Amino acid sequence: MKMKRAILPVLVIVIAIGLTFVLVKSRKVPKPHEMPHLGPLVEVAELVKTSRQVVVSGTGTVQARYEVSITPQVKGRVSELSPQMVAGGIFRKGELLFAIEDVDYQLAIDLSRSNLAQSEYDLLRNENLAEVARNEWQTLNSGSDVEPNPLVVYEPQLKSARAQRNAMQANVKQAELNLQRTRVFAPFNCYVRSEQLGIGQFLNAGSPVATVAGTDQVEIVVPLPLDELTWLQVPRNGVPQEGSLAKVELQSGGQIFHWQGVITRALGEIDPRNRMARVVVTVAEPLSSDRKGTSLLNELLPGMFVEVHLQGEEISDVIAVPRGAVHDNETVWIVGDENRLHIREVDIVRRERDEVLVQSGLDSGEKIVLTSLTGAAEGMLLRPQMQEAGE
Numbered sequence: 001m002k003m004k005r006a007i008l009p010v011l012v013i014v015i016a017i018g019l020t021f022v023l024v025k026s027r028k029v030p031k032p033h034e035m036p037h038l039g040p041l042v043e044v045a046e047l048v049k050t051s052r053q054v055v056v057s058g059t060g061t062v063q064a065r066y067e068v069s070i071t072p073q074v075k076g077r078v079s080e081l082s083p084q085m086v087a088g089g090i091f092r093k094g095e096l097l098f099a100i101e102d103v104d105y106q107l108a109i110d111l112s113r114s115n116l117a118q119s120e121y122d123l124l125r126n127e128n129l130a131e132v133a134r135n136e137w138q139t140l141n142s143g144s145d146v147e148p149n150p151l152v153v154y155e156p157q158l159k160s161a162r163a164q165r166n167a168m169q170a171n172v173k174q175a176e177l178n179l180q181r182t183r184v185f186a187p188f189n190c191y192v193r194s195e196q197l198g199i200g201q202f203l204n205a206g207s208p209v210a211t212v213a214g215t216d217q218v219e220i221v222v223p224l225p226l227d228e229l230t231w232l233q234v235p236r237n238g239v240p241q242e243g244s245l246a247k248v249e250l251q252s253g254g255q256i257f258h259w260q261g262v263i264t265r266a267l268g269e270i271d272p273r274n275r276m277a278r279v280v281v282t283v284a285e286p287l288s289s290d291r292k293g294t295s296l297l298n299e300l301l302p303g304m305f306v307e308v309h310l311q312g313e314e315i316s317d318v319i320a321v322p323r324g325a326v327h328d329n330e331t332v333w334i335v336g337d338e339n340r341l342h343i344r345e346v347d348i349v350r351r352e353r354d355e356v357l358v359q360s361g362l363d364s365g366e367k368i369v370l371t372s373l374t375g376a377a378e379g380m381l382l383r384p385q386m387q388e389a390g391e
Contacts, residue, residue: 039381042371044335046386047319049364052357054231054312054350060220062304064213065282066188073181075205076100078197087194090215091186097210098197100182109175116168123161130154189215218286218300220248221267222308223276231312231350234266234279246281249307252297259283259300263310281308315349318357325370326356333369333376334362341369341380 080099084091091097130153137148150156195210203209224232235241243263250257261283270277286300300306325332326348334342346361362368370387373380 038383039339040371040373041383041385042335042369042373043387044367044369044384045322047321047362047364047366047368049317049319049362051314051316052318052320053314055352056224056228056231056310056312057353058222058224058308058310060222060281060306060308062218062220062283062286062300062302062306064302065217065219066190066214067193068187068212069208070097070184070210070212071206071208072100072184072203073205074100074105074178075203076102076104076182078199078201078203081197081199085192085195085197085210087192089192091190091192091212093186093188093190095186097184097186099184100203102179102182105175105179105182109172109179112168112171112175116165116172119161119165119168123158123165126154126157126161130158186212191215213302215287216285218283218302219264220261220281220283220306220308221278222281222310223271223274223278226270226275226277228312229266229277229279232263232279232310234263237265245311247309247311248281248283248300249309250297250300250304251307255297257297259286261308279310281310315357315359318349318359319362319364320355321346321358321362321368322370323351323354323356324372325368332358332362333373335367335369335382335384339382339384341376341378341382343376343378 077100078098079101080096082089082091082095082097084095085097134148134153137152141148190212193211193213197209233241233244235243243265246261246263248259248261261281263279264282265280267278267280283300321332326346327333327343329345330348331343331345334344336342344361346358348356349359350357367384367386369382369384
């Protein structure tokens with residue numbers, strides 16, 4: 001019994017080996033089948049000839065178009081100060097900034113008017129004396145051709161009296177002008193950048209006390225490579241010309257804010273540090289209250305660093321090609337008949353951030369290879385696949 005149990009596993013193994021041998025010997029050998037070579041899979045896009053407007057991009061810092069120092073023309077103590085006369089305060093043109101005590105200047109007007117009255121009296125008295133003296137001379141020297149001595153007929157005295165009267169009139173105007181200057185007004189729509197003023201403070205004539213910057217316009221100086229200027233309209237001094245339009249963008253907090261501007265001029269020199277030209281973009285009404293939202297970012301404020309997209313000339317009959325599809329020596333790969341690769345030289349008129357614009361060497365309807373290949377050669381067989389829409 002024990003021997004049968006020992007022989008049984010061996011018998012099972014021998015039977016399994018035998019069945020395996022029979023199955024291997026009885027199987028049919030597969031016939032070799034050669035797979036056709038279809039070439040590497042590549043992504044292609046169909047080319048379209050169109051017109052494109054050149055967009056030149058740059059960056060710059062916003063600065064005020066006008067900025068002036070407020071300097072009193074007369075001296076005295078500050079008697080009135082606008083509540084808005086603090087850093088960041090907004091003023092409309094002609095609004096009062098501050099006033100200087102005017103008592104002394106009122107008295108100066110009274111004194112100058114008194115002196116004017118005295119000079120007018122002196123002039124009138126000398127005119128009468130001159131008339132009397134001339135009549136007496138003519139009576140005593142009737143028929144004589146001799147001219148009287150100027151001193152006798154009061155000619156020098158009349159000239160002196162008229163000069164004195166004119167000087168007193170000027171003094172009155174000067175006194176009235178000084179009185180007007182005790183009240184200092186905003187020279188244009190502006191905001192206060194800095195100030196050193198307080199009620200009762202004594203101000204000296206000619207000493208700056210505040211700095212204001214205009215709010216009607218701001219400027220952005222945009223450095224650009226010299227070859228980019230060929231696509232833009234930049235007004236020159238003395239030449240009536242409209243500058244290229246500009247779109248100013250600020251990205252902050254996941255939002256993009258836009259303003260419209262225009263190129264108004266170029267700075268008259270090339271930056272020696274980077275050999276770039278600098279154009280000035282002007283934006284009107286940067287603090288306009290018509291813009292939606294109450295965020296401070298809705299206002300284009302001096303000091304902001306922004307992107308500027310300048311609208312240049314329009315190029316007709318060009319084809320936009322992705323930069324990654326352009327290879328050495330300004331060549332591209334085209335899928336031709338029978339899915340064969342053709343290496344084509346092209347004429348590139350402009351290179352942009354993501355695309356190049358091709359003027360000649362390509363036609364509408366051709367398919368360009370977007371996939372990078374190792375060892376690409378003329379006539380190479382490809383397996384093209386059209387680029388999905390939206391990529």
